[in-house]
Amino acid sequence: MPKLNEDKEGIRVLMMGNEAIVRGALEAGVNVAAGYPGTPSSEIIENLSKVAQERHLYVEWSTNEKISLEVAAAASFAGLRAICPMKQNGVNVASDFLLHLAGSGTRGGLVLVTCDDPGALSSANEGESRHFARMIEIPLLEPGDFQEAKDMTKWAFELSEELKNVVMLRSVTRMSHASGMVRLGKLPERMVKAEFKCRGPLLDQETGPVSSMPVVYHHTLQQEKLRRARELFEESPFNTYEGPEKPELLVITGSACTLYCREAIHLLGLKDRVGLLKLGTTWPLPPKFMKKYLALTEKILIVEEVIPFLEDSVKILAAEQAAEIGIKTFYGKNDGTIPMVGELNPDLVAAGLSKIMGAPYASMDGEYAKEAQEAAGALAPERDLTFCPGCPHRASFWSIHKALQLDNRKGFVCGDIGCYSLGARPAGFSTVKIAHAMGSGLGLACGFGKLEAFGMDQPTLTVCGDSTFFHAALPALVNAVHHEANTTLIILDNSGTAMTGFQPHPGLPINALGQAAPQIDIAKVCEAMGAKVVIRDPFELEETRATINALLEEEGIKVLILRQICALSPEKKGKKSHTMRIDESRCLGEECGCNRLCTRVFRCPGLIWDKEKKKSRIDEVICAGCGVCADICTSGAIRREEPVSV
Amino acid sequence: MKPLIQDPYNIILAGVGGQGNVMGSRILANMLSRKGYFLTIGETFGASQRGGSVMSHLRVSAASTLSTQIPKGKAHIVIALEPVEAIRIIAAYGNREVIVLTNTRPVHPVSVIAGESGYPEIETIQKTLEGLSSRVWLIEATEEALRLGNPILSNIIMIGAVSGLDILPLELEDFTAVIEETFPKKLLDVNRQAFQIGRDKVK
Ligand code: SF4
Ligand code: SF4
Numbered sequence: 028m029p030k031l032n033e034d035k036e037g038i039r040v041l042m043m044g045n046e047a048i049v050r051g052a053l054e055a056g057v058n059v060a061a062g063y064p065g066t067p068s069s070e071i072i073e074n075l076s077k078v079a080q081e082r083h084l085y086v087e088w089s090t091n092e093k094i095s096l097e098v099a100a101a102a103s104f105a106g107l108r109a110i111c112p113m114k115q116n117g118v119n120v121a122s123d124f125l126l127h128l129a130g131s132g133t134r135g136g137l138v139l140v141t142c143d144d145p146g147a148l149s150s151a152n153e154g155e156s157r158h159f160a161r162m163i164e165i166p167l168l169e170p171g172d173f174q175e176a177k178d179m180t181k182w183a184f185e186l187s188e189e190l191k192n193v194v195m196l197r198s199v200t201r202m203s204h205a206s207g208m209v210r211l212g213k214l215p216e217r218m219v220k221a222e223f224k225c226r227g228p229l230l231d232q233e234t235g236p237v238s239s240m241p242v243v244y245h246h247t248l249q250q251e252k253l254r255r256a257r258e259l260f261e262e263s264p265f266n267t268y269e270g271p272e273k274p275e276l277l278v279i280t281g282s283a284c285t286l287y288c289r290e291a292i293h294l295l296g297l298k299d300r301v302g303l304l305k306l307g308t309t310w311p312l313p314p315k316f317m318k319k320y321l322a323l324t325e326k327i328l329i330v331e332e333v334i335p336f337l338e339d340s341v342k343i344l345a346a347e348q349a350a351e352i353g354i355k356t357f358y359g360k361n362d363g364t365i366p367m368v369g370e371l372n373p374d375l376v377a378a379g380l381s382k383i384m385g386a387p388y389a390s391m392d393g394e395y396a397k398e399a400q401e402a403a404g405a406l407a408p409e410r411d412l413t414f415c416p417g418c419p420h421r422a423s424f425w426s427i428h429k430a431l432q433l434d435n436r437k438g439f440v441c442g443d444i445g446c447y448s449l450g451a452r453p454a455g456f457s458t459v460k461i462a463h464a465m466g467s468g469l470g471l472a473c474g475f476g477k478l479e480a481f482g483m484d485q486p487t488l489t490v491c492g493d494s495t496f497f498h499a500a501l502p503a504l505v506n507a508v509h510h511e512a513n514t515t516l517i518i519l520d521n522s523g524t525a526m527t528g529f530q531p532h533p534g535l536p537i538n539a540l541g542q543a544a545p546q547i548d549i550a551k552v553c554e555a556m557g558a559k560v561v562i563r564d565p566f567e568l569e570e571t572r573a574t575i576n577a578l579l580e581e582e583g584i585k586v587l588i589l590r591q592i593c594a595l596s597p598e599k600k601g602k603k604s605h606t607m608r609i610d611e612s613r614c615l616g617e618e619c620g621c622n623r624l625c626t627r628v629f630r631c632p633g634l635i636w637d638k639e640k641k642k643s644r645i646d647e648v649i650c651a652g653c654g655v656c657a658d659i660c661t662s663g664a665i666r667r668e669e670p671v672s673v
Numbered sequence: 674m675k676p677l678i679q680d681p682y683n684i685i686l687a688g689v690g691g692q693g694n695v696m697g698s699r700i701l702a703n704m705l706s707r708k709g710y711f712l713t714i715g716e717t718f719g720a721s722q723r724g725g726s727v728m729s730h731l732r733v734s735a736a737s738t739l740s741t742q743i744p745k746g747k748a749h750i751v752i753a754l755e756p757v758e759a760i761r762i763i764a765a766y767g768n769r770e771v772i773v774l775t776n777t778r779p780v781h782p783v784s785v786i787a788g789e790s791g792y793p794e795i796e797t798i799q800k801t802l803e804g805l806s807s808r809v810w811l812i813e814a815t816e817e818a819l820r821l822g823n824p825i826l827s828n829i830i831m832i833g834a835v836s837g838l839d840i841l842p843l844e845l846e847d848f849t850a851v852i853e854e855t856f857p858k859k860l861l862d863v864n865r866q867a868f869q870i871g872r873d874k875v876k
Contacts (some may be wrong), residue, residue, distance in 0.1 A: 037712075040706070041702055041703060041706045041714075045712075085685070114724055172738050173713075174738075180834055201715060201742065204716060205713060205714060205715045205716065205741035206702065206713060206714040207711075207712065207738050207741065208711050208712060208738060215779075283741065286738070286740040286741060287740050290739060290740040290744060372744075373740045374744055377744070390746045390747075391746030391767075392746070392768065395746075396746070396764075398804070398805065399760075399764040399805050402760055402763070402764065403760050403761050404800045406757060406760050406793040407758075407761040408757065408766070408784050408792065409784055409790070410689065410783075410784075411725075411783055412724055412725045413724040414723060414724075415691065446723065453787075454723075474871060514737070626786045626788070627787050628787075630786050630787050632724055632783060634786060635786065636788060648778070648819070648824045648874065
């Protein structure tokens with residue numbers, strides 16, 4: 028694999044979509060990058076940080092997406108080029124500042140990369156960032172393959188500078204995390220000096236003070252910029268047509284859906300009957316360019332993920348141009364040709380196409396499909412997600428679950444976003460009953476805590492991770508302390524943003540570039556705010572359980588920090604602190620009063636239930652050697668053989 | 674560039690989170706891209722690292738970039754790092770001509786650990802796969818990898834096995850070149866050994 032900063036113009040390499048975006052930014056001479064980790068966007072900052080030194084970049088993991096956009100905007104205001112990647116949920120967080128930013132405009136090229144997750148492959152929703160582009164009135168670009176992911180990123184910086192406003196580039200999971208071929212371009216030598224010019228006249232965007240006020244003036248200017256974008260898009264090489272001169276059906280698409288459409292047309296053998304209009308500049312749409320293609324035929328199918336964004340825009344244009352292009356029949360999401368939820372794939376597009384065109388398509392031979400699916404149904408048990416072997420969260424939820432059972436007041440856990448979201452599933456003993464946005468767990472608990480006057484007497488617990496604590500739980504903690512909320516915040520501190528690949532955060536003594544950085548002590552912060560703080564090791568099951576029960580008895584806001592490093596962290600991965608062994612003579616299995624608590628309830632994947640022997644067994648390939656299960660077993664059958672030398 | 678037996682040629686690498694699926698598909702793809710082919714890899718990870726099923730779709734073409742998801746029923750080779758994952762993949766992407774290579778070592782889903790569902794015998798898995806494909810190779814990759822000192826090497830053993838089938842232009846030299854770019858020097862030898870073990874398994 029050639030490195031991302033390889034200065035070999037013209038060679039073709041295999042790149043992940045996120046790497047292609049990074050390469051595009053490097054070719055554009057990006058100076059500053061800031062983001063908050065979130066799948067599927069995280070690799071952008073990660074890869075930029077790897078080449079930061081050689082390419083003279085400033086790269087940071089910010090505490091949340093709003094701050095990352097502010098950091099990137101500062102660079103732009105000082106005349107530099109900056110990139111700010113985030114996942115779809117991050118755009119919600121950043122949107123407060125984004126609205127202001129779009130009003131004030133920018134100076135150096137500023138590209139907001141949003142990585143949406145259609146199908147919610149690793150998210151708690153499949154929200155879309157594209158609507159922000161329309162709502163906030165900034166141009167939107169959507170790459171249709173890997174080459175474009177690179178080329179459009181580079182162009183996005185130029186566009187941003189030409190328009191003097193932030194440009195949104197939207198990727199999706201199947202672009203960001205998929206890989207394809209990219210031909211490299213040139214890396215520039217671009218040394219610019221940062222300077223914030225702010226002594227010019229009020230209304231001069233290049234030298235005056237930066238603000239979205241006076242609002243009507245700036246809003247008008249912003250719309251002129253959008254009109255200019257529309258004009259530029261008329262000529263954009265990223266909008267292309269392939270297919271016959273007089274197609275029976277015109278498919279309009281963009282993003283990763285381009286590849287699905289091309290494949291579906293090929294699968295159905297419809298090359299001579301169906302035209303494919305691929306759009307790279309999806310907001311605002313260029314009307315003249317669109318008219319030329321909308322005029323080609325009566326029938327139009329729009330293919331996109333997730334909700335009908337393009338479909339709406341195209342319909343508006345077609346209505347405006349109806350006198351010249353005639354009346355159209357539209358197929359897409361609204362009429363159900365393409366599903367309204369979830370991600371697409373070539374088969375779903377083929378199914379839609381086959382319906383419209385009356386071209387039969389069976390993806391699999393029917394008899395084979397039946398046989399294979401029956402086999403899978405009978406032989407391939409579902410694989411529910413679970414915490415990794417040796418994960419501290421399994422131990423934490425075990426104790427939380429037991430504490431709530433003992434407490435017996437119908438207490439419940441308000442959850443949050445991270446690996447520990449699995450606390451809502453059997454992996455976490457279904458302990459988490461509510462889970463929304465980052466930081467919302469504590470905010471909700473504050474609210475529940477105020478319902479005593481209405482007769483509510485259930486205690487609440489909140490879990491959040493260490494990274495989430497800094498991201499969005501801090502303001503909620505302020506609220507909880509100030510309003511004397513009765514709740515317990517359990518910070519599952521595993522020393523990193525584990526869910527997205529272990530990125531550092533302000534609680535660690537290291538920054539995105541791997542340099543030493545001042546570490547913020549979560550316990551001290553909470554104490555300073557006025558909360559009672561207790562720290563425990565979640566692997567000490569009994570002590571943790573007892574602590575939670577004690578805290579549940581106390582009034583006010585209490586913080587319990589359960590501190591134990593993530594099983595996948597570089598310090599721990601592949602190193603066992605214990606070799607585990609099952610003493611078969613002691614393992615009572617189903618005969619045991621617990622009816623095998625270890626495998627039936629605790630369910631660490633490092634344990635196996637040996638059906639024939641009717642005993643538990645350790646799977647040495649999977650067991651991480653954390654030793655926790657030894658304390659689960661009431662008959663002392665699971666033994667730690669310590670310590671293991673590595 | 675040698676012409677492919679079929680263009681596009683579709684390979685699926687499947688397994689369970691944590692088995693090195695992503696790394697395996699990247700190595701295989703880089704070997705092929707060295708030969709000049711167009712490659713796409715579609716993969717899911719993230720939440721799927723936590724014990725869920727994972728799969729990578731590899732598409733090889735002499736001509737163009739394709740959908741990163743293979744259409745249903747269109748796999749040519751399925752490489753499974755875990756045996757029931759092979760069956761799961763076949764149900765969606767299999768066909769009578771597909772070639773299947775599977776590691777024999779099960780990774781029990783939590784529902785099996787908890788006793789809510791059962792895990793089939795390896796003989797049943799083998800018979801089922803034989804009924805649903807043109808050729809099946811069962812490889813004790815994890816056991817061999819443990820002998821080499823690290824279970825994660827099972828993915829390299831499986832890639833070695835694919836190269837041994839002579840259905841794709843994959844030579845030991847390509848593998849060596851790619852791992853030299855991927856791994857630190859001290860790991861080269863053991864990886865090369867793992868690759869060779871896989872090759873020998875299918876000869
Ligand atoms: S990545 Fe870390 S925190 Fe997440 S499930 Fe695995 S061990 Fe637990
Ligand atoms: S020691 Fe027990 S709890 Fe820890 S990873 Fe191994 S089997 Fe799981």
